[in-house]
Amino acid sequence: MAKYDVIVIGLGAMGSAALAELAERGARVLGIEQFALGHDQGSSHGSTRIIRLGYFEHPSYVPLLHRTYELWRKLEAKSGRKLMHITGIAEMGAPDSSVVAGTLAASRMHKLRHEVMTAAETMARFPAFRLPSHYVGVFQPDGGFLAVEDALETHIALAKAAGAEVRSGAAVRSVGQTAAGVRVETSEGSFEADQVIVSAGAWATRLIPNLPLRVTREGIAWFDPIEPALFEPTHFPVFLLENPHGQHYSFPTFGQPGVKIAKHHHRNEAVDPDAVNRTVSDADAALIRPALAGHIPAANGRLLAAKTCLYTVTPDHDFIIDRTHGASRVIVASPCSGHGFKFAPVIGEILADLATKGATSHDISRFRLSRFG
Numbered sequence: 001m002a003k004y005d006v007i008v009i010g011l012g013a014m015g016s017a018a019l020a021e022l023a024e025r026g027a028r029v030l031g032i033e034q035f036a037l038g039h040d041q042g043s044s045h046g047s048t049r050i051i052r053l054g055y056f057e058h059p060s061y062v063p064l065l066h067r068t069y070e071l072w073r074k075l076e077a078k079s080g081r082k083l084m085h086i087t088g089i090a091e092m093g094a095p096d097s098s099v100v101a102g103t104l105a106a107s108r109m110h111k112l113r114h115e116v117m118t119a120a121e122t123m124a125r126f127p128a129f130r131l132p133s134h135y136v137g138v139f140q141p142d143g144g145f146l147a148v149e150d151a152l153e154t155h156i157a158l159a160k161a162a163g164a165e166v167r168s169g170a171a172v173r174s175v176g177q178t179a180a181g182v183r184v185e186t187s188e189g190s191f192e193a194d195q196v197i198v199s200a201g202a203w204a205t206r207l208i209p210n211l212p213l214r215v216t217r218e219g220i221a222w223f224d225p226i227e228p229a230l231f232e233p234t235h236f237p238v239f240l241l242e243n244p245h246g247q248h249y250s251f252p253t254f255g256q257p258g259v260k261i262a263k264h265h266h267r268n269e270a271v272d273p274d275a276v277n278r279t280v281s282d283a284d285a286a287l288i289r290p291a292l293a294g295h296i297p298a299a300n301g302r303l304l305a306a307k308t309c310l311y312t313v314t315p316d317h318d319f320i321i322d323r324t325h326g327a328s329r330v331i332v333a334s335p336c337s338g339h340g341f342k343f344a345p346v347i348g349e350i351l352a353d354l355a356t357k358g359a360t361s362h363d364i365s366r367f368r369l370s371r372f373g
Contacts (some may be wrong), residue, residue, distance in 0.1 A: 004030045004193040006355045010200035012044035013341045014333050016155035017348025023162035034171045042201045043310050047255035049341035052089050052143040054112050056102025062110045064346050071345035079154045087233050089143025093242035103138045115139045128230040128298050175207050177327045195355045199333040202273035202310040212372045215273050216311045218266045219284040222258030224301035231259050248291040258304040263287050280306035312336040321367040
């Protein structure tokens with residue numbers, strides 16, 4: 001039986017980035033994915049994901065974001081592919097909303113470029129928006145979006161070019177630590193390694209049952225804009241909007257027809273990842289329509305397309321990056337809770353550090369499993 005330095009289980013955003021980083025460091029590495037590569041069953045699909053620096057979730061993420069921007073640019077240079085599209089991001093809501101207040105706190109603490117605008121100023125700059133007079137907009141010129149499927153393809157291609165082995169369509173049955181390493185049992189046989197990284201997203205608890213993770217079903221939709229010119233990347237930024245209906249986010253037109261918009265933590269509906277209703281219903285669309293009608297009416301046309309995706313959520317909505325309790329050779333990576341994709345290359349770097357060096361220079365103390373007791 002061949003033995004690897006590291007096996008990576010799950011080749012979504014984090015797993016593919018870790019696989020590429022490990023392979024480029026010269027590790028003998030195997031990546032295992034239960035579905036086809038680039039599938040739409042988990043969290044790493046849907047054309048676009050937001051990238052931003054002023055992080056309303058917590059200012060401690062900003063140093064990791066600086067590094068992830070560097071690594072996305074390096075990945076673009078190495079691959080010759082455009083993966084990161086800088087359009088700016090407008091984060092809007094009442095002055096005391098978590099999106100606005102948190103973004104300002106992080107931006108001020110880390111001295112990030114940003115501009116605070118009144119509702120009238122925001123609408124004058126971006127005519128697609130309609131905002132109540134008491135709302136404010138925080139504009140970050142460094143914000144934008146990532147091309148999701150292109151990013152995954154690029155990480156996998158670089159990993160293979162550097163010598164990584166990849167097995168798709170292989171379901172992992174179990175992960176067990178042995179005296180000499182870790183054994184991974186799959187539908188295609190057994191594999192052994194010195195270390196294993198579990199980056200299986202919504203399926204992580206199938207392999208590590210006691211992880212404090214909850215899987216939720218999310219809906220994303222593309223609407224036919226009534227005034228298409230308003231939503232071109234040159235005229236329309238990525239946005240995050242907090243209003244009485246929740247937090248919504250949207251993108252300029254890119255990759256497929258229509259304006260993509262979704263409600264963050266859609267229904268907060270816990271699901272079994274193997275038994276998800278993947279049809280986006282009229283009731284799902286109804287959670288998105290109020291934001292369209294009230295705040296970007298020029299996008300409130302007919303529904304063109306819709307998909308589901310999965311969030312894997314921790315109780316505090318922070319990531320998990322740590323070795324599992326009682327299994328020092330098994331590293332779990334769940335950079336999740338619906339805000340992880342942008343971090344993929346820096347998380348890949350961190351996971352490669354942990355697997356090859358035993359530690360990382362990045363501060364990941366916030367992501368330890370021990371915080372859950």
